[in-house]
Amino acid sequence: MSEEKNKQQIIYEAAARLFRDKGYRATSMRDLAKAVDLKASSLYNHIKSKEELLKAICFENAKKFLLGMDQIEKLTGSAREKVEALIALHIRIATEDITSVTAFNDEWRHLSGSALEEFLKLRRSYEKRFEDIIKQGIANGEFVTIDSSILLFTIFSSVRWVYDWYKPGRKITAEDLIAHITAVLLDGIRTTQ
C-alpha cells in the first residue's frame, strides 16, 4: 500500500523530469518506463494515461500559485508589499520544486480539450488578480504610471528565468534571488547618483 503510493510518486517525479528535459511530446511511455525500471505496459498499473501525468503536474502547480495569491490578497499592507510577496512566492515555488514547475511552465499547452480550457481559466484568473494589485499600486501613486499589463508581464518574466537557471549547485540562495530581483524590479538597475 505505502509501496504502491511510492511507486506512483516515483513515476510522477520521473515524468516531470522527462517532460522538462525533453518536452511532453518527445517523451515516450517507453522512456518513462525505463526511467522507473518497468516495462511500458506496467506503468498502467499505477497511472491512467500519459496525459494524466501532465494534468497532475500542471494543476498541482497552478494550485500552489492560487493558494499563495489567496494569502497575499488578505494582507493589509501596501500594493508594494503585496507585489514583493508575490515575487517571493514565485521564486519560492520555483526553487522548491524546480523540475515540476518548469514542466508546468513549458508543457501546459499540450493539455487537451477541457483540461486546457480549465487550465487557461485558472491562469487568466491568477493574472487578473495580480494585475489588480498592480493597478491599485498605480492608482495609489506607489508605482509608476505605466500600462499595468506591461508591468505585470515584466514582473512575471523577471521571476520566470529562475526556472531555467536555478540549480541546487548555485552559490546564490533562493532568498538572495528574492532580494536581488525585488531590488531590480522596484528600483531598477541604474544607480541613483
Added chain:
Amino acid sequence: MSEEKNKQQIIYEAAARLFRDKGYRATSMRDLAKAVDLKASSLYNHIKSKEELLKAICFENAKKFLLGMDQIEKLTGSAREKVEALIALHIRIATEDITSVTAFNDEWRHLSGSALEEFLKLRRSYEKRFEDIIKQGIANGEFVTIDSSILLFTIFSSVRWVYDWYKPGRKITAEDLIAHITAVLLDGIRTTQ
C-alpha cells in the same frame, strides 16, 4: 524559379507558425503539407527534412541577435546606452517576426547533435558578450552592484514575454514597449517620492 523560391519561403513560414503554435514534435509533416496545400511527400521537393526547417529558424534568428550585438559593441557610449540598445534590439526582433522568433525561443532544444551544440555555442557567446557589457556598467558605477548574471537574466526575461504577448492588434506599439520596458529596467516600478 521565383515561384520555386516562393513555395519554399511559404513552407518555411508555415513551419514557423506550426512550430510556434503546436511545438516542433507535435507538428507532423502532414500538418505542414496541409497548411501549404500539398501532400506530405511533395514537401521534399522543396526542403530536405523536418529538422532543416527548425535549423533554419533557429540559426536565422540567432544571426539577427549576433549581428545586432556586433553593432552595439562598436558604440562609443556608456554601458547604459548599450544595454538600452540591446533592449531595443530584442524587442524589435521580436515584433518584426514574432512567429519565427517564438519558434526559435521555444523549440531550439529539439535540434539534434551537432546543430544543437553549435546553437548552444552561439547562445553562450551572445550571453557572455551581453554580460560583459553589464559588468562594465557595474564597474563604472552606472549600474547597481548586483550579481551580473542575475541582472543579465532579469533583462533577458523582461523582454522575452513580448514574444508571447505581442500581437499586431495591440494598441501598444513596439516603440512604446521599448520605452516602457527600458524605463522599468533602468529605474524600477516604484515611484521616487
Added chain:
DNA sequence: CCTACCGATCGGTAGG
C-alpha cells in the same frame, strides 16, 4: 506533384 508504401515508433490493451 502525386500515389503507394516503408520501417519505426507511438499510447495503450488483453490476458495471464
Added chain:
DNA sequence: CCTACCGATCGGTAGG
C-alpha cells in the same frame, strides 16, 4: 508485473 500485440501515426523514399 510481464509478453505479446493492437491500430494509428510518424518522417521519409520509390517511382512515375
